[in-house]
Amino acid sequence: MSPRPEVSPPAAHAGSVGGRSVHEHITDAVKAPDLIRLDGNTVLARFETMKVYAALGAVRSLLRRGRIVPGQTLIDSSSGIYALALAMACHRYGLRCHIVASTTVDSVMRAQLEILGATVDQMPPSQSLRLDQERRVRHVRALLADRPDFHWMRQYHDAVHYEGYQECAELVSGALPEGPVTVVGAVGTGASTGGLAQALRASGRAVRLVGVQPFGSVTFGSEQFNDPDAIIAGIGSSIPFRNVRHELYDTVHWLDFRHAMAGAVGLLRQHAVFAGLSTGAAHLVASWEAARHPERLHLVLGADTGHRYAERVFSRHAEARDMAGLRPLPIASLAELRPPWSVMEWAGRAAPPGARCADEGAAVSVSTVELTS
Known part of the structure; x- marks a missing residue:
């Protein structure tokens, strides 16, 4: 595969057909979000x-700085979504x-990765997601010991x-009306919510950042709880992530x-809108926040589609509770934190x-909390 020469964000399009952009690569087409008004002061x-x-x-920056070179191998551990983006x-x-890859990566995702040319080492079935992640980290380290020319991306810590969310912030800011905005999204690795809010604030916009967490995550202090149904991929973690910058967050919600x-x-x-479980959590939180702050525009981050949750969530739609009847417990300190839904001014x-x-050493031994049934 021959490398493409440009390593800076490209122009929006190389041409147009009927007013629509013609993209140079699929990544330009899938990276930008569709902005959808949900209610008067809420946009998804x-x-x-x-x-x-x-x-x-990350890849563009590493290439520009000479930390990686065309033809080099980039390696990381993933439960699926970052793996596809990196590939x-x-x-x-x-x-x-x-x-x-995690044992939870399905055959559809694995096929996409392999066709894209990625080497995929998938972990065997495991009794716990913690054990699955520990196996992955050990495997990455073993590979790096044999192949020091590999570059470990460390999506949780580098x-x-x-850097990529500067471009996202410019797109969003240009589409939304002027004025204060509340960004609501799953915390995860910290890069998406933190990166977007940081870039919007740097542009001069007043931004309130609301993070969403599961119970059982160390990231915002709920590790003492256990949600027996939980599998919130990419929302929480059982060890610290350097990329979560806690000082950026104004409010935190914990949901089961x-x-x-x-x-x-x-x-x-x-x-x-058919979207993933982290988007569903952010949607519920944003609905409550928007009712309390009608003067502010609320931007909900919908990180991915709902396809990987079809069986575990959407096939059980008859069990889903009515959002209108759900309310969080407001708390003043982590000592008051309680399931199934708490909120705190961080x-x-x-x-x-x-x-x-x-x-x-602590930073790279990663074990994520995932949300499933």
């Missing part, structure tokens, strides 16, 4: 996969891709993943699986003790 940024911004921005970025820039499911099914039922506090990265 619906992505096919939001992590394309993170992967493209597409490697396809675009003539790089090789090696994914150490701040280079923030049932509430996230209510939001996802409600989004499809009310607005015909107000830029520092990371709780369990979310602080003591050293690089």
